[in-house]
Amino acid sequence: MAMSQGESPSPQLKVTVLEVARLAGVSMATVSNVLNRPNVVAAATKSRVLAAMQQLNFVPNSAARQLAAGRSRAIGLVVLDLTNPFFLEVARGVEDVASSAGYVVILFNSADSRDRETRSLSVLREQRVSGVLLSPVAARTELVEQMRAEGTRVVLLDRRGAATGECSVSVDDVLGGQAAGEHLIATGRRSLAFVRGGRHVRQYNDRERGIRSALRGAGLDDRSLVVLHEEMSVSGGEHAGERILREFANVDAVVCGNDTIAAGVERALLKAAVRVPDDVALVGYDDVPLAKLITVPLTSMQQPMYEMGRSAAQLLLDEIEDSDHVHKRVSFNPSLVARSSSVGRPAKPARRSGGAAKAIATHANG
Amino acid sequence: MAMSQGESPSPQLKVTVLEVARLAGVSMATVSNVLNRPNVVAAATKSRVLAAMQQLNFVPNSAARQLAAGRSRAIGLVVLDLTNPFFLEVARGVEDVASSAGYVVILFNSADSRDRETRSLSVLREQRVSGVLLSPVAARTELVEQMRAEGTRVVLLDRRGAATGECSVSVDDVLGGQAAGEHLIATGRRSLAFVRGGRHVRQYNDRERGIRSALRGAGLDDRSLVVLHEEMSVSGGEHAGERILREFANVDAVVCGNDTIAAGVERALLKAAVRVPDDVALVGYDDVPLAKLITVPLTSMQQPMYEMGRSAAQLLLDEIEDSDHVHKRVSFNPSLVARSSSVGRPAKPARRSGGAAKAIATHANG
């Protein structure tokens, strides 16, 4: 039984360039020109063509355009975890830049799986996108090199590129770890824990290095840092918090790999009646909206996510469109947002009594 | 100055069906057949063609396929707010179903702007997607009817469709409001507030009706409900909380339009030393991860987001591929997840002493 749609669907099923050309009394080439190089066609002709397009409700077929032109007005964006507000903001930045340059962005979530990443890249390859923005699961993917060899531009996201041969935009994680460490040391902490994810993840390795560097800078040695590897989730954080209380009772400050895990740590501490920040200070990472909403609002490292997205998209478009393009590695600086979890209750007088750390931005905390 | 790429990029720039055909010693039609109707070609031929594809590293050009075949293996998904975990989960469900059926999903965020919605739909139209999943900004869009007339299938998301003529998947908001109301009444509340967004948004209107219906069912009249219209943000919630304390001191329970605004309300209450839930009970909506992480974990209405996405994608694919398709309106039921904000501290004994409301699911709370 077919759909009872009643009348026949409107007849304007497929209006082609040819029909527009006929109605406007010009050639197909001219119609194509008003679409692609409007400045090349006479004003009168142009308006005639435009009117015909309007009247016929003409919608160019992008598959045909792409096939004929040999290039695609699309770029791909493959992110590690769309669930993470970080990448969502990055995606917004990418989208804004791309769409105002007339590009469509095709978004994929690799969800940290090499397999999904491969499939995503394959689809983008079949789509013949002119470029892709990739926050890669692993260090080097053959597929990426393959695509580059085929002429597809690839810009790395959230990962510093090789010394040469590619663009990348990332944020300096060593600096981030160091700022977190210095902040805690400056506020009197002496025995830190770092709760982090996967051992092979560059981000966490860099931040750990940054923390160690801060400790050394303050004359503290490596024994003043304990490192816990946990799943990056609330329950991972709770587990870490419990372990710290049980096994490392002298720890007086915890840096976390992200805000979600920090929320878990905080939960475990509060449940055990440990005071935050009085007994243990807490610093998260990413400064997601959640950070300011949990029981003790979280000090966190903020990254210019939206700007990173914009910047990456600009780099990619430049590489696609400018034959004089030279590769660049853009590295953004994170900044610490101090809240109650590390600097005491945000009572008005307390805030007035001086900043926590020197060059560090202290944002108001909701 | 050109890029110092060194060697010439690999030569396998563009391998076409023709070359595969030559290497395999068959016609282009046969190559096309192993791609599109593998069961129609002899096993020996097929493996010869497959081998040739492998050897040449052949990647079909989807623009060409689409143009020649006259149909696209892509669907569009336009959501109201990608920042909202609700739509992110829906998108996951859509993506999973679509990609395992061999479709690419092109995702757009209309960000609640008619203008952005229009632009997104226009791009999808130029892409000649075979279908789109849309959570519409406004009630009826001409563009949508236009696209339908052109043969594009459209399934409505998070909005109940017209009585006939289209598929839709939504969640029953009247039921949701009612369940929230009944839960609060069952736990002894008698004077409710509903903090909601835009007056024209169907979701909030439905939920308000549900709450009123619950009140009536308990013999309470409309004066037992005050309704506040606020911006759907943390600060909107704080504002609402302050107003309630100032202007409606007798309110003993608040239902919120989403969890974020509920977090704001809770914040305002706690700041004023009002106890939650002892003095005022609180119910959020959506059950986002945040809900269980704020100071007093939030009772919230959970919606089967991922399942909604899957279901919507299935409906759309069915409409695209099955000529016997009949339109359906799928309506999911929300379920209440009870946490401390409405049922007292989650101490073990308390939980054991009986459920809060009859048929309502009471999930463990982190």
Added chain:
DNA sequence: CTGAAAGCGCTTACAG
């Protein structure tokens, strides 16, 4: 500034 012609890389009936 405009037009005639060829072709982008594939698929689809149609024969065989």
Added chain:
DNA sequence: CTGAAAGCGCTTACAG
């Protein structure tokens, strides 16, 4: 089960 041919809707040099 396989092949020859036409064509999908556009754009791009090339003339004029």
